[in-house]
Amino acid sequence: MSSSRKKRCASELFLASSGSSSSTIPKRTRLRAFSSSDFVRPLPTYDDSGDCSFVYQFCGALFWHGERVIRSSIVSRPCYTHCCKSSTIVLPSPLTPPPVLRTLYDVHAFRLNIRAYNNMFAMTSFGDTENEASNRLYAFNKPSKPPLDEELDSYVVCLFNDVLDQRYGPPTPSTLGCVVFGDDFVTNKYDVILYAHSGNPQRISKLHPSYMALQYPLLFPYGEGGWSPHLKLVAELGNDGRKLTVNMYYSYKIHARDGVYSFILNASGLFQGDVDSRSIWKCVLLPPSFVGGPCYMYNDYQDALSICREYGNPQYFITFTCNVNWPEIRRYMIRHSQMDAHSRVGIISRVFHIKFKALINFLKEDKKFGAVTAHLHTIEFQNRGLPHYHTLLWVCNLDKIREAADIDKFISAEIPDPVSEPLLYQTIKTSMIHGPCGLLNIKCPCMKDGKCSKRYRKPFSDSTVIDKQGYAHCRRNTLARHTLQNAIEIDNGYIVPYNKHLCNRFNAHINVEYCGWNMMIKYLFNSLLLGWFENNKWDKGGLDLTYGACPSKYVWNKRVKRWKLRERITLHAIGQIAFVHPSDGELFYIRMLLFHQKVCKSNEDVSTVYNRLHPNFRSAFDALDLIGDDKEWLLAFTQLVLLEVEKVLRSCTPSKSVTEFNLSLPSDHVETFFQNRLRLDETSYDREELSNQHIIMVSRLNSEQLNIYNVFVSAINDGNQVMFFIYRHGGTGKTFLWTTLLSYFRSIGKIALAVAASDHSLRDILDCDSKVFGGMSELLGGDFRQTLLVSPQSNRWQNVALTLPKLYLWSCFTMYKLKYNIRLLNDDIPFTLDFSVSTFASWLLKVGYGDLGYPDVSDTTDAR
Ligand SMILES: Nc1ncnc2c1ncn2[C@@H]1O[C@H](COP(=O)(O)OP(=O)(O)OP(=O)(O)O)[C@@H](O)[C@H]1O
Incomplete structure (x- = not known):
């Protein structure tokens, strides 16, 4: 994953620092009851992120401490990179604003209608030049807008010519008083045509630095140049230097700096551009790096599935919405003389980002919901609205909710007591009340077809329950502790589920829902599965089907909650049972059994395997041999222990047996199981087959071979150690x-190995240092001409010294020679070739003996 992707990825897999992964904790020990002391902790106080008062050393941008780049910051000098990218972006300071315009910017009515005013003076148009003037005045002819101020007529707009290198000079007549419009706007070929006083229309680039000034004269009253593709980062000037992107340019511009008045930051609604997606007709394939694009979301979706594969289903779904009334935002607005926080979406987003990071840290470090093993989040911006973040939270198995009552420890849906929990009460009152909707307010946005689409007001309940669909319904008592201004009493039915600690800490709308998938699956099973059991009781036609296969013949009727026979039986209908992670224990096993078990009319039938009812689904699953575990090893260990005990008991006087203690003796198989595996292999040959082979081969041995065979066999049978070397050419x-000797010894149950082993190894292995090869008989063979050792960098004599006859063991061997080349007697060779074959063989032998050729006179060591 590239670093940029990492930065922007909204999903994150977080592994708990404690390292307690679910797979390392034995399942049985993981369950624990939540004690009340776990949760009756004092509510944390509000987490104030301070003021936007830190000044970045390079460009003077103001930022919050929570925005610093932690890795590159030190306490005395926090580092921040979103403004000038560590001084690599250097742009000219804004010019001193024209006094008239500066005064207007302080007028509330002007700022409120600034978009309309800008349109009046904008030197761009979408091409309706005929009605240009009336179009522009239209905005002010509405009753909601103030009439045009007569005095404005005397205001003169002056444009200064823009120069690419960011210097400003006086305008030339050819660039003044022009209207820019795209005359081909209806197609996606978007052109900018410049009409100058002095001449013909001229096509200019959409990226022309003056374009923004012409479009937004109230933001760039001097006609200052905007971004240009020729701009580069300061540290990278030159042809190969990295370009300063539009994003970097405006990131720099939208940062407040002490003593610098910026029209952009004070332009209220004009700062928020409108993009009507319907006007973007061109088909654009957005890459995965484009945050929020389909590819990006798909990547995140894949991440989410990976987390589910590893950690199972998430436990909590948290929605955290920005609160524009956070003290940090309010203080900022006062300090910068801003009236409406909504006009500073940049500030809202920045504060929200700080809070969002703090919330994640709080969840991980304070473990309000238990040890967090993973979380996945997306940040969304409502249409022109506040940023909010959705997260799925996974907690470790130990901290998972086991029953409905546990939910109360984490989630509340009641108005808190204003006396004992005043701060929390304030937050709930301002942020966690839904609507009100329904009869109290039928115009509430949540109302669809006369009903609340979010199903408020929720019913009262004395305790938290999980319904058949698996949804958690929090406890809500009938108390009404809050009254709205218009005398509407708000009861607990309108409270959005929340966590006390989170709400008190962050003073925002933080909706916490328990996902409850485990329970949901349980109920899901119940409804459909019980229907299937019922069906099997009266319809014998379904008995030969597993639950997973029953949709091929039956279809679930939601209304009557029964399986009904399909009118047309289809083999293509595939049953789907909700995924259950193996860590979910019994649920996982019943799901798997439902793909195997037939003739089931009850849960007991599902857990009955080979006519034996198992105490749980896992045991049944095990009995079906569907699970791979260590049971073979455990059985073998148990039996080996019994075997050893049996040996000890038998050696006692009087001799005893484990059978006297109601224990059954292990089978012979166990004993052999733990024998030396190699030994077992070497004694497991088919002796009868080998014996037959031996008889045939012995009968074919020639006199030389037979002689060696007899001497060797009798010496071994006499228990002597013999060491033969059979020498001759191929x-x-x-x-x-x-082969003949091996078949003989193996057929009589002895072990004979064709191996490469050294004298020292055999002495070690057999623990017999006094005898060569540890006392083992050896039968070596070969042709010295075939087995000549060559040592690199050695002379002839050194190589000769390495040959077998020069070794210290050679004297221990008795040499036998074979004379006849049986290969040449092969019947397959036509007799016409007999002569050439025997000539070739003797020529080869001469090569081997060195009887052919001449010594190399240039090599002093090659003397004969
Ligand atoms: N007594 C025998 N009866 C029939 N065929 C034999 C007999 N001895 C050897 N052969 C055959 O002669 C051929 C050569 O024998 P073998 O491979 O045993 O010789 P070798 O000395 O091991 O040769 P190399 O050193 O080239 O491996 C083989 O095809 C083998 O089956």
Whole structure:
């Protein structure tokens, strides 16, 4: 994942620092009851993020401490990068505002209608030049707008010519008093045509630095140049330097700086541009790096699925909405003489981002819902509205909710007591009351077809319950503790579920819902599954189907809650049972069993395997051999222990047996199971087959081979250690002789190995240092011409010293020689070739003996 993707990714997999992953804790020990002391902790106080008063050392931008880049900051010098990218962006300071305009910016009515005023003076148009004047005046002819101030007629707009290198000079006549419009706007070929006093229309780039000044004369009263594609980061000037992007340019501009008056930041509604998505007709494929685009969301969706695969279903769904009345925002507005927080969406977003990070940290560190193992979030902006964030929260198994009553420890849906919890009461009163809607306010936005789409007002309940669909319904008593200004009594039916600690800490709308998927699945099963059991009681046709396959023949009728026979049976209908993570225990096992068990009329039938009713679904699942576990090993260990005990008991006087203690003796198989595996392999040959093979091979041995065979076999049978070396060139039947001997010894149950092992290894393995090869008999063979060792960087004599006859063991071996090349006697070779074959064989031997060729005179060591 690239760093930019990391930064912008709204999803995050967080592993708890405690490292207590669910897979490491035995399931049984994970359950714990929530004690009241876990939650009756004093409510945390409001988390104030301070003021936007930190001055960035390079560009003077003001920022909040919570916005600092933690990795690059030190306490005395917090670092912040969103403004000038560590001084790599250097732009000229805004010019001193024209006094008349500056005064107007302080007038509330002007700021309220600033978009209309801007349109009046904008030098751009969408092409309706015929009605240009009336179109512009239209905004002020509405009754809601103030009439045009007569005095404004005397105001003169002066444009200064823009120069690309950011210097400002006096205007030239050709750039003044022009109307810019795209005459081809209805197509997506968007052109900007410039009509100058002095000449013909001229097409200019949409990226022309003057374009913004012409479009927004009230923001750029001097006609200052805006962003230009020629701008570069200061540290990277030159042809290859990195460009200063539009995003970087405006990020720099929208930061407040002490002593600098910025029209952009004070332009209220004009600062918030409108993008009508319907006007963007061009099909644009947004890359995954585009935050909020379909590819981006798909990536996040995949992330979410990965987290579910690892951690199971999430436990909480939290919605956190920005509160424009946060003290940080209010103080900022006062300090910067701003009236309406909604006109400073940048500030709202920045404060929200600080709060959002604080909330995540609070969830992780304070563990209000338990140890957080993972969370996934998205941040959304309502249409021109406040930012809000949705998160799915996973907590470790130990802290998961086990029953409906546990939910009360985390989620409330009642108005708090204003006396004992005054702060919380204030927050709930201002942020957590839904509507009111219904009969109290039928125009409430949530009302659809005369009903609240969010199903408020919620019914009262003495205790928290989980309904059949798996939704949690929080406890709501009948008390009404709050009265709205218009004398409407608000009772607990309108309270959005919340967590006391979060609301008190962040003073915002924080809706906390328990996902309750485990329970939901349980109820989901109940409704459909019980229907299936019922169906099997009276319809024998479904007995041969598993629950997973029943949709091929039946269809679930939601209204009557029964399975009904399909009118047309289809083999293509596939049953789907909600996914259950293996960590969900019994739910997982019943789900799996439902794909295997047939003839089920009850839960007991599901857990009956081979006519045995199992105490739980896991046990039944196990009995069906659907699970891979360590049971074979456990059984083997148990039996081995019994075997050892049996040995000890038998050696006692009087001899005893485990059977006398009501224990059954392990089978023979267990004993062999723990024997040396190699040994077991070497004694498991098919002796009969080997014996037959041996008889045939012995009968074919020639006299030389037979002689060696007899001497070797009798020496071994006499218990002597023998060491033979069978020497001769290839084709003389050495391998044939080995095979004959191996088949003989293996057929009589002895172990004979064809191995490469050194003297030292065998002495070690057999723990017999006094005898060569640890006392084992050896039968070696080969042809020295075939097995010549060559040591790199060594001379001829050094190589000769490495040969077998020079080794210290050589004297221990008795040498036998085979004379006849049996390969040449092969019947497949036509007799016409007999001569050339034997000539070739003797020529090869001469090569081997060195009887052919001449010594290399240039090599002093190659002397014969
Ligand atoms: N007594 C025998 N009866 C029939 N065929 C034999 C006999 N001895 C050897 N052969 C055959 O002769 C051929 C060569 O024998 P083998 O491979 O045993 O010789 P080798 O000395 O091991 O040769 P190399 O050193 O090249 O491996 C093989 O096809 C083998 O089956």
